[in-house]
Amino acid sequence: MDQMINVVQPSLGERELAAVREVFASNWVGRGPRTAAFEEAFARHLGVGPEHVTATNSCSSATFVAADLLGVGPGDEVVLPTVSFVAAGNAIAGRGARPVFCDVDEATLNPTVADVEAVLTERTKAVIILHYGGRPGAVAEIAELCRDRGIRLVEDAALAIASTVDGRACGTFGDMGLWSFDHAKMVVTVDGGMLYVRDPELAAQASKIAYLGLEQRAAGSTGLFHSGYDQALRSPTRWWDYDVVSFTGRSTTNDVLSAIGLVQLSRLAEFVARRREVARAYDEGLSDVAGLRLPPPLPAGQTSSYFMYWVQFEDDIRDRVARDLLERGIYTTFRYPLMHQVAAYGSRAVLPRAEAAADRTLLLPIHQALSDADVDRVITEVRSCVAARPAPAAF
């Protein structure tokens, strides 16, 4: 059989290894200068000041830091699209607040502003949206709605690292933004995340919450810089004293991972360009398949990270096509199982457009390492699997 084509895949190579080797040679592998440089580079990528961003050990842990900053708790509601990652639901429910799920657009799987507005109540403290597949969606309109109502907006921009609306980075429209650098994302540090916080005071809190709530007492403290030697030189008396400002865990990253992130971030534009080519090839190669719907064109002024490419089936054949493709060495999947149907969250919502989309949507392989031959093979096999009719039942 031909080699398996994966739905996502990292591109890590010699440059990343060389960067790791340099960190090893420096004898400082903890959080230090490379992490500061990664935060600065990421802030520049977003078009914000470095004091607004904090590198974390995952996007999920950044979500929990964001929930602490929001101060959500019992009696509060937090709205999120039912097509969301489980970290957001857990960060809300784990603090005793109630996650309230809204419906999404059937074609884009992003919530519309009306979907969000429909479930706001006087108890709504925050809204957490994501940009499905890397498409910005109605983020600008939803941010305006939240501002008008005095509700905080958090953007889970894990899939939208290079997505923009009118030149502005997704993740910076609301009060906070979150990114992931895990093994399956576009910029991969193996595990890692980033948190953007608009309010400067809250942003300063974020870095403390991310490190056990520690606040060093020494004057001129470098805060999260863990290099004790560096700290001691700055403040040569009792540099070891600290206070505790929150009872939180440790969500910080280290210079080994940040060094990988710096190299990966420098390659991002090239990754996005290749993914755009793959998406265009699917658009062209699959546009005439009967019974198959492709993602709608991007609205004017928006750019996508092309993190996901999906097709939707008019007939009830999604699961069969996925199985047939797997047999032919093409791995596909669906993200994200609907949160309002996860029993633990206790939702009784009925969200018909999301439910219809979740039964008909299939994510095709898209990543920067796909060759033209891989892309052609996916197109050929998808066409063939859709055309295949199940054998008539035997009597």
Ligand SMILES: *Cc1c(COP(=O)(O)O)cnc(C)c1O
């Ligand atoms: C991957 C992902 C996360 C979680 O990221 P981790 O870094 O693995 O914790 C959060 N949200 C979305 C939309 C994701 O795809």
